Amino acid sequence: MADLTPELIGKKLAKTIFLEDGRALLRAGVVLTHSYIQELRNRGYTYIYVENELAPDVVVEDAINEETRVRTSKMLKKVVTQSLNNKQMNFEPVEQAIDLIIEELQGNSSTVYNLSTIRNVDNYTYEHSVNVAVLSIILGSAVHMPYRDLKIMGTGAILHDLGKAFIPEVITKPARLTPEEIEVMKTHTWLGFNTLRNSSEISLISAHVALQHHEKLDGSGYPRGLRGNEILDHAKVVAVGDIYDAVSTDRVYRPRLHPNEVSELMMGMGGTHLEIDLVQRLFRHVAIYPTGSILLLDTGEIGVVVEQNRDVKDPTIRVVTDSQQQLIPPYQFRLASDPRTVKRILNDYPPRVVEQIRRRGDST
């Protein structure tokens, strides 16, 4: 994953970028030019997947199909717009989408998922909602929630922020909110609940997920300040998915966190804000060092994550430089059975390494 800057000119796109209608905007393998990068920026993208020059063979398997993800967020936008115009809300496509997500996740043989996904800031609310549904279903499955509950919870998860559609002035504000605006923002829980509650097609539990997804275990959440077991299990799961996705995304007022940082942050919220058992379960199934990530090791060496294994703390890492960051013939090791540790995840290779890759490319 790389920030969308002119430095990417000449690199190959690693993943197809789909438009909202499901058509491909740019296909994987295309060489990035100045005008492609400009076009993507104009369309609201801030980062993309580019081929890793030192690990071109590494394939990143997504939890769900990118096309399903994009089509689902488009469907959601349509359903939400309809409900705004006060027409009859048609929930059938929402339920079908949740079924498809459950089916794709259950058909996926991985036990550890890579969840980083290409984001378009203009569609933040819809793409966020789809991701929260995916994360909630992964977590619900991990705690052995029966299919019926997964579906009810998934429906609540994908519609958890429905109420935000009624208060666009605070939701689209490209800066931090004032205290008054925060109070308006908090009403999205009731606005969503009231819309869903009046629909006979949707379970009342799904409506309560929209109402309760900002409640915290210690009672400091909103809108009602519920505590512990007063909060529905379905809403507790969705709260975990909501926070994971929110902090993993670039926002106007702060950059995204890497999954290892997200895991640290969320473990700290366990017990007071979130159910600790749920946070721990999530990070048994969501990669903290996603496949394709570039890592700085404590020795100064640079590595690339090539594969996930059963334990999220044990990915296979390909070492590509020595501790002086000089390119070396690559070799691989498993993180858990090695004394080396990860210092941090990098957005790209350090300039020194980029320069060596360029020189090597010129000489071949």
Ligand SMILES: [Fe+2]
């Ligand atoms: Fe929310």
